[in-house]
Amino acid sequence: MTERSSFPERASIRTDLAVEARQFLTQQGHPVPGVTIEEEESQYAKVSWVKITSPAGAQAMGKPPGNYITIESRYLRQANRVVQEEIGQILARELEKLANLAPEATVLVVGLGNWHATPDALGPRVIDELMVTRHIAQYTPEELSEGLRTVCALAPGVLGITGIETGEIVKGIVQNVRPDLIIAIDSLAARSVDRVCTTIQLADNGINPGSGVGNKRLGITKETMGVPVIAIGVPTVVHASNIAYDVIETLLGQMKGELDLGIMGRLGEADKRQLIRAVLGSEMGDLHVTPKEIDTLILNLSRVLAGALNVALHPAVKPEDMYRYLH
Amino acid sequence: MTERSSFPERASIRTDLAVEARQFLTQQGHPVPGVTIEEEESQYAKVSWVKITSPAGAQAMGKPPGNYITIESRYLRQANRVVQEEIGQILARELEKLANLAPEATVLVVGLGNWHATPDALGPRVIDELMVTRHIAQYTPEELSEGLRTVCALAPGVLGITGIETGEIVKGIVQNVRPDLIIAIDSLAARSVDRVCTTIQLADNGINPGSGVGNKRLGITKETMGVPVIAIGVPTVVHASNIAYDVIETLLGQMKGELDLGIMGRLGEADKRQLIRAVLGSEMGDLHVTPKEIDTLILNLSRVLAGALNVALHPAVKPEDMYRYLH
Amino acid sequence: MTERSSFPERASIRTDLAVEARQFLTQQGHPVPGVTIEEEESQYAKVSWVKITSPAGAQAMGKPPGNYITIESRYLRQANRVVQEEIGQILARELEKLANLAPEATVLVVGLGNWHATPDALGPRVIDELMVTRHIAQYTPEELSEGLRTVCALAPGVLGITGIETGEIVKGIVQNVRPDLIIAIDSLAARSVDRVCTTIQLADNGINPGSGVGNKRLGITKETMGVPVIAIGVPTVVHASNIAYDVIETLLGQMKGELDLGIMGRLGEADKRQLIRAVLGSEMGDLHVTPKEIDTLILNLSRVLAGALNVALHPAVKPEDMYRYLH
């Protein structure tokens, strides 16, 4: 899990999801210039396209300019194969449009995160399930590999285990493998518990490390890698402080109009944050939480993502065969 | 994880820990008759002895009469071997006192929970690490097994995987093995995030299923099993609703005296719960959350518990060798 | 893995498979009275029905009287979904015939073996994948559960981890659950490397512990449990000594007629065994070996077995949906 969202000052609540950032800003009454949004609903899912087109929009959203596609379905938390296939096929379709690959393109899929921490294991698990073809393609006559693109994959592990920045590892691979596109899979932090394991975000501007401690880190972006980078993220954790924040917001909303708020009128962002610290304590203030069913959720999601990648990357894999070539 | 605490009406917030229930009641201003508490602190840990002696105390606490010993240390969340040994040795000492075993006693250790759901895997992992001796003891001359008690163990799995109530499985074993004591290890739900993986509770009245849905379930108690049952529990999850509840309490406390509260004065338990439902949504209302480092926390805790059991049950295993005979 | 085949003296080579025992005896020129065999081949599999009907047959085969059904397919070692479905459907059909269950029957499935030793983990993995219904059936109106039998399951673990004989644990469950049939899944030892993970054996006489050290152990049979027991076994290991034995047999066969054998003529069973000991050394003499791809083989086999059980036990699960309800 890469901690990469660093909100500008006035938006103190952390999220990796563009759709949440926009929602939050709108609720706060902030105008959001240079940000457009479109939405579409199907039986089990809602798809949103957020486009950040100006520096002002990027500043307001706390995210770099680019296209952010969000697929949401609260049914993803159930073990429902029909839903999983619908979501997987939407993901495949959107990824294919965003990637816009030439038939002979080479793709490197990078699974970020830590095998040994369940909520952070989504990336490595997708790599394990994914169909790779590069080692076969290199030695195969062209006519035999029709309909299969050249795909390779890596789960580099996390800094605490390797001692090497993930960006450094990926850069080395890119120099040797020379892919036309990098797809990076990552676990994200959401602002709201509703989002956890119910939302998949695609973005065409890569993985951008934050500006704090993270600013020494090498992002995985077109700038650093020299090739386009699509990031696919799923929120698997939420800051405990966000739960607290939402409670306060709702409480205040509920009380408005009922009484002359006195102190309440003066309760600004800073007060709310102090309140949260008081409730959660200093140690717990940075606690990320995850649902207790996380093992099953990660297992099912990794199959949806790997299946969608197989469909999106290989013309020969039909949407209805999305689960057929998983490992 | 056995959902077993069913609070009486006025105490709507769920916890499996006696020490938390008492704290909560005290904060609420409820008198707690028939409940005594003693405490002691050492360098890294605080030990509390809560004794529920009357039906009124049991009613107020939402827990059956008995002895509840709590070992707390926020250092348990760090991977600190020195702390782990201190806690393990305290646990061994308290368990030994509570069990008060004859030298030739047979002990059955039951690891409740689900191997495949990390926050619920503590029980099964302890069983995997534990030293068992019953199969050796049966064929060993007495002089060779001096200092070793007869210990056997089982991780029966959860209802969703077996289709059999855990209590039914354990009862069958007890009928055949005829132990003198059952020790049941379980993951618990805490009220407060601070408690998660920082508290170990021992109780001498077994595992008591709640009165709701759970009342069809067979507890693991002296009444159902015919032998004493000591329960060892560690909170590994917290209800998201509890985080919300604490936020509201703190907020109201903070505002008192600042203004004529209007609606606030009328905000009773029921209102608070409705507010929580509004914030968390119907689906999330029952969400249990767990820290994202749960894999490492469970691994370390299972070693502390198994080590402490080895020391407490076998006179031949010295406290300083607590980690020596783990699998 | 239960070590249960104890060959009578003259047949010194160990196997858990009836079909192998018969093959071995026939090759040795031993008459095999009271043993019948029938065979049938389909595209990917061969099915054999061995029936041991007399004490003499049992003595010769080193196995108790009963029906032994063997499904063989060397394609099982490949990750071929079409083959896996064919084998699974044959297994379901044979199991259904052997079990001959009333619609309202209750079945207990027991997964023998050790989760933490891959070649011995087949039983526990099948339990994890299996659909259990007993906990639902107990509270469901009859009309809703039509087509589903009452199935429950347990993976009791091995003696070294529990300190309790598996038979004792199962007996306790049986006393409380009162099933009409027990199905026990186990990893077996084969005589020949060809058999490893390519053969599935069903037998209607349960799990019979050997007569040596094992004779203190409680079998899982109709005699000990009071209900019929079907054993389903898959060889996952082979004794290194068996590989050696086969080499010697083939070598001698090859040389016959070529020369006056001198010592070779006098090389009896005892000499061969001594030779094997000389080659393998005392430590390695008892070495069980397994293919290095055992992780993948066990994973695939556990799905074939669990899928076949779902089809065989529940009329509502159609053969073509064999993989649909796996966990």
Next chain:
Amino acid sequence: MTERSSFPERASIRTDLAVEARQFLTQQGHPVPGVTIEEEESQYAKVSWVKITSPAGAQAMGKPPGNYITIESRYLRQANRVVQEEIGQILARELEKLANLAPEATVLVVGLGNWHATPDALGPRVIDELMVTRHIAQYTPEELSEGLRTVCALAPGVLGITGIETGEIVKGIVQNVRPDLIIAIDSLAARSVDRVCTTIQLADNGINPGSGVGNKRLGITKETMGVPVIAIGVPTVVHASNIAYDVIETLLGQMKGELDLGIMGRLGEADKRQLIRAVLGSEMGDLHVTPKEIDTLILNLSRVLAGALNVALHPAVKPEDMYRYLH
């Protein structure tokens, strides 16, 4: 597991161990010029130093020139902590001498093999246990990190999962990290079952892919990487054909002098190999086998290796603390 030993024609039996190759050649009566060997025994272990100094020696041994150090102990198969510490300390000592590192040297440890195939998981498991420091060292004042070298690590995964040659991945890391030494950990194939999980080999000439299919592969050597490469290997599997070969050798040896051998006198290497094929069958001819306890063996070995690396690489880690800093 890298299949890297390609024996020259007359030595048809495969091994990755120099000490076995030499033993085999000596038994065959082949002279082994340009190869020296020294040995030393301690209570639980035997250490051998094989030096291949000439092209003729390399040709005869089927291995490139270099230093091969072998630590053997059949006690390694037992779960004996005292033995494990002795072996670990010998390994640390030999590795330190072979590496001869400057205090400020940077070391890259590469764990070859496949996490999901137990006998091939040794390399990745060592990486998981190992203490890495590079990410700390980069931001630490020199005086605080005294006694710790700069260590980083990677388990790149296998070709079938990544689609990228391991050598390509490592080369990319080397270009970015610029280590002074690479240490590559790998599972090996042994000739003899006695060697499996009882032998640790160090070699100072890296990982050399074979000349067959493997010759398209990029080795991990000083030539390909530009920095010295030490390989640490442990045999975890054995070819089934090698077991067969040994049986035949022993059988023939036993019969010599007893009779005029006839065909036996004419039984050359080619005949023996044909015989082995006849016994093992075409499919099984390439079967690698591993002991059924392989899960436990790999677990214990990974701790011995990671502990020894911590001691050898960091002056601040004392031999008696070998197990102290494992993850």
